[in-house]
Amino acid sequence: MTTLPELEKIKRCTMPFRELNRVLFQLRTLDADRVGITPQQLMVLNEVRNNPGIGLDQLSEHVQLASSTLSGIVDRLVKSDLLRRERSTRDRRQLELHLSPSGLEKLQEAYDPEKSVLLQRMAVALEMPAQDIETMIRIQNQFLARLRGTEELERT
Amino acid sequence: MTTLPELEKIKRCTMPFRELNRVLFQLRTLDADRVGITPQQLMVLNEVRNNPGIGLDQLSEHVQLASSTLSGIVDRLVKSDLLRRERSTRDRRQLELHLSPSGLEKLQEAYDPEKSVLLQRMAVALEMPAQDIETMIRIQNQFLARLRGTEELERT
DNA sequence: TTATAACATTTCGTATGCGAAACATTTTTA
């Protein structure tokens, strides 16, 4: 059986990851609530604004959610007139997602730099030394690669 | 409006966190499926095994889930005879959770070091230089503190 | 050219996951 000290080490390594996702969710919820959508919807709107015409499979990679999950979120956003869903004429399997005018407005209101709690807290977080942030990301990606069993590919 | 480069930087910093949680979930799912429970149930069983008698509010902190969420997960685990739920005699608001014999057995089977994908991949990940892991955790905690607006407390 | 495989999305069933509200209990305040 894996020893308790080993389990504690695992715990210690993985807790910051769980904690950060939770904090992000809560900060995003503050902005989302203010404009009457959910935090996941806000995240999706933001991602579509940054990648107009994106399909579900790509969006899935960008936001790290299953495509089945995204299908439902997108459905609700389309029904609320915040997103437009089109089929690609080149490949009818593929969706092309776009923000609607009211979706863009909603996004701009949520992420108004003077009101957005998420953006303000992120700005503070990103004031950390750039070298520290780069180091953290580098080690995280190495850690991830090992967990995935793809560590060879990350050795650069 | 927050500039695109700033949004991309935010994205770059937060993606590893989302990715790691997803990978952890998927690895835990492999172990959980093998013994017929869900990944969250497995995580809760593990935490209760390491903290016998723990209550929901404490458990909430340990696993970073809302107590309302945990209430449901515990309910299902009790119904499956994998956990025992008792009320504290000192404070009747407080639960005291314990693994049942079959819960312990299920946990040991899931986290059998020779079968557990999560433990094996974690072992590989933890073979990274200890200094790297410490550095990652330190910077993550500083990042978290800033996001929470409690960065003063982390300055040591 | 046809059959098979792969891809992208949707649907389904079940388990989360959250915050707010409700309830019971304990602690603190007046």
Place this chain on the structure above:
DNA sequence: TAAAAATGTTTCGCATACGAAATGTTATAA
């Protein structure tokens, strides 16, 4: 001592969240 506040848990309503299966479409193999 009684009222108010705080704590711990449960319930509620709704939105995820996932993997598996189904569906339609495109690409590849035979």
